[in-house]
Amino acid sequence: MNKITERRMKNINRDRRQFIEKLGKWGISGSLLRASPMVAGMMYSRFAQAQDDRKFVLIYQPNGSPDGRYLTGGFSSPALSPLAPHASSIAALEMTISKPGNHGNLQQAAGAESYQGNVANGSSVNMQAAKVMGNLTPFRSIQLGVYSGPGGSAEPSADNNQAAGIDRLNGQAVGREWNSRIALQSIFSSAPPAPMPGTGGDTGPSIYAKRIKIAEANLRALDALEAKLDGDERAKLASHREAVENRQRIDMNSQQDYLDQMMSGGDSGGSSGGGSCSAPSVQSLGSPLQEYKAQAEIAAKALSCGLTNVASIQFNETQASWSPNDGTADSVPISGADHHGGNHSNDNAFLPQIIGYMNKGVSHLITRLKAEGIYDRTVVCVISEMGDGQNHTPGNGPITLASGMPNFRGAGTRNIGMDHYAIFSDVFTLLDIQPDGTMVHNYGPGALT
Numbered sequence: 001m002n003k004i005t006e007r008r009m010k011n012i013n014r015d016r017r018q019f020i021e022k023l024g025k026w027g028i029s030g031s032l033l034r035a036s037p038m039v040a041g042m043m044y045s046r047f048a049q050a051q052d053d054r055k056f057v058l059i060y061q062p063n064g065s066p067d068g069r070y071l072t073g074g075f076s077s078p079a080l081s082p083l084a085p086h087a088s089s090i091a092a093l094e095m096t097i098s099k100p101g102n103h104g105n106l107q108q109a110a111g112a113e114s115y116q117g118n119v120a121n122g123s124s125v126n127m128q129a130a131k132v133m134g135n136l137t138p139f140r141s142i143q144l145g146v147y148s149g150p151g152g153s154a155e156p157s158a159d160n161n162q163a164a165g166i167d168r169l170n171g172q173a174v175g176r177e178w179n180s181r182i183a184l185q186s187i188f189s190s191a192p193p194a195p196m197p198g199t200g201g202d203t204g205p206s207i208y209a210k211r212i213k214i215a216e217a218n219l220r221a222l223d224a225l226e227a228k229l230d231g232d233e234r235a236k237l238a239s240h241r242e243a244v245e246n247r248q249r250i251d252m253n254s255q256q257d258y259l260d261q262m263m264s265g266g267d268s269g270g271s272s273g274g275g276s277c278s279a280p281s282v283q284s285l286g287s288p289l290q291e292y293k294a295q296a297e298i299a300a301k302a303l304s305c306g307l308t309n310v311a312s313i314q315f316n317e318t319q320a321s322w323s324p325n326d327g328t329a330d331s332v333p334i335s336g337a338d339h340h341g342g343n344h345s346n347d348n349a350f351l352p353q354i355i356g357y358m359n360k361g362v363s364h365l366i367t368r369l370k371a372e373g374i375y376d377r378t379v380v381c382v383i384s385e386m387g388d389g390q391n392h393t394p395g396n397g398p399i400t401l402a403s404g405m406p407n408f409r410g411a412g413t414r415n416i417g418m419d420h421y422a423i424f425s426d427v428f429t430l431l432d433i434q435p436d437g438t439m440v441h442n443y444g445p446g447a448l449t
Contacts, residue, residue: 054133054431055303055378057365058126058312060106060166060385061358062320063343065398066351067388070094071413079355080413082363083400089366089375090402091410091448095420097387097397103318107173109385110166111424111441117170120441125381125424127169129431130310131439141310142187142302143167144295145178146361147288147322148314165314166383176314180294187302287326288316292361300368303378313365315358318385324350324357332357343389351389355398366402375404379430381423399423401448405430410448422447 065079071094075084083090099108110124120128126141134140148165167174177183292315299311316322320339324332332354334347339354341347362382369375380402387397399420401410408430416422425446428435435442 053377054309055369055374056126056129056133056310056427056431057299057303057369057378057380058110058124058166059362059365059380059382060109060312060314061355061362061382061398062316062318062384063339063389064097064384064386065094065355065388065396066348066390067393067396068094069352070355070396070398071415072352074413077356078352079359079398082356082360083366083402086363086366086402088411089404089408090400092413093399093401093423093447094387094396094415095399095418095423095447096394097384097399097420098394099419099421100385101394102386102392104164104385106164106166106314106318106385107168109383109420110168111421111443112168112171115171117172120435120437120439122168122171124166124168124312125427126310126312127167127174128440129428129433132433133309133431137306137308139187139302139308141312142183142299142308143174143176143312143314144180144183144299145176145314146292146295147316148176148178165317167312167314176312178314180291180298183295183298187298187307287328287330288322288324289326289328289330289357289360292358293364296361296365297368300365300372300374303369304372304374313361315361320389324354330357330360348390359400362400362402370404377405379403379405379408379427381427383420383423401426403430416447418447 070079071077071092073080075081075087075092080092083092097109099113100106107124110126111128112121112124114122116122123131130141143165145165164173165176167176177186292313295313299313302308303311316339320343323334323338324330324342325334332350334342334350334354336342336345336347342350342354362380366375366380369378369380380400382398382400382402384398386392387394396415397420401423410426421443422445424441424443425435426448428440428443429446433440
C-alpha cells in the first residue's frame with residue numbers, strides 16, 4: 001500500500017470510528033445503522049458534507065462528430081445551440097479520442113483501459129468516483145441507458161443490460177437499465193416494477209421500497225435525536241429528512257403524472273401538464289430524445305434526493321443504430337436508416353444536427369439539475385468513442401464538460417490538442433477526488449487546469 005493510499009485509508013477509518021462513536025452517544029444502534037443506510041447517510045453528512053454534496057453524471061453519445069465541424073459557429077451552431085442556454089457553465093471541446101478511437105471498447109472511452117480488477121483504471125471514471133462518493137447512499141451509482149440494448153434496442157431483452165457499454169467496475173462490465181419506466185419504478189417506486197417483456201415474472205419490491213420502509217420507522221427515532229443536535233446540525237438533518245419525506249409521498253400515481261408532465265413539458269422541465277404515457281414501456285415514449293429526457297429526469301431526481309451521488313447515461317451504442325428521423329418536431333430528416341448510416345452517405349451534411357439532437361438530452365439534464373438546485377454541486381461529462389465519425393479517426397472529437405460549481409472556470413469552445421483522458425483529471429479536481437492509484441487512477445495533467 002503506497003503512502004497516499006495508506007493516508008486515505010487512515011482518514012476514512014478515523015472518520016468511521018468518530019461517526020460510530022457519535023451514533024452510539026445519540027442512541028443509534030449498529031443494527032439500526034446497517035438496516036438503514038439512508039439514515040446513516042443523513043447522520044454521516046456532518047463528517048463528509050463537502051464530499052457528499054458533490055454529484056457526477058457521465059454521458060456517452062456515439063460516433064464522434066464530423067471532422068472539424070463540432071465547434072464551427074460556437075453555441076449558435078446546430079450541434080451546440082441546444083446547450084446555448086447553459087453556455088456560461090459549459091466547456092465544449094475538441095480533443096483527440098484515441099481510446100478506443102473507433103467502434104467498440106466503449107469502456108476505454110470512459111477511462112477503463114484495463115480488464116484487471118486490481119487496478120484503478122480497471123473501472124470507468126464514474127465507477128472510480130462512486131468508490132469514493134457512493135459509500136453512504138442507497139445506490140453507490142446508477143447506470144441508465146437510451147436505446148442501448150443489443151443492436152441499439154429500445155427494449156430490454158433476455159440478456160438484460162449486459163450489452164457492451166461504458167460502465168465497468170474492477171475489470172467487469174456493469175449492467176444498466178435502458179427502459180425508463182422500469183428504471184423509474186426500481187429506483188423510486190413503493191410498488192414492484194413491471195416485469196421485463198418476455199420474462200413473465202414479477203421483479204419484486206424495488207430497492208428503494210425496501211429502504212423507505214425502514215426509513216419510515218427510523219424517522220420517528222430521528223425526531224428524538226433532533227433535540228440533541230445543535231442548530232447547524234439540526235438544519236443539515238432537516239434538509240436530509242425533507243428529501244426522504246418527499247420520496248415517501250411519491251406513489252405510483254404521482255410518478256405516472258410526473259413522467260407524463262415531463263414528456264409533454266419539453267426542456268421546461270415538465271412544468272406543463274398533459275401528455276400521454278399510460279403503459280410502462282419504452283415504445284410509448286415515442287422517440288429516442290423523449291427517452292433520453294426521461295432518463296435525465298430520473299438521474300437528476302435520484303441525485304437530488306440523495307439516493308446516489310453518481311449516475312451514467314449511455315445514449316445508444318457504438319454502431320449508432322438509432323434514427324434521429326423520428327417523426328417528431330426534433331426530427332433530423334436523414335434518408336438513411338440510422339445515425340451510423342448518416343456518417344457514410346450524403347446525409348453527412350446533417351451530422352451537426354444529429355449531434356444537436358443528442359445535445360438536447362444533455363441540455364434537458366442540466367435544466368433539471370438546475371431546477372433541483374444541485375447544478376452548483378454537479379459535474380456533467382459527455383464523451384464519445386471516436387473523433388471523426390465519418391472517417392473513424394481520433395482527431396477533433398467532441399468532449400463536453402459542464403458544471404455550475406463556482407470553481408469551474410473552463411466555459412467556452414476550443415480545440416485542445418490533448419487526449420480526452422485529460423478531461424477526467426478535471427472531473428476529479430472538481431469533485432475534490434485525489435487520485436491514489438488504487439481506487440482512483442491518475443490521468444495526468446488536466447485539459448482545463
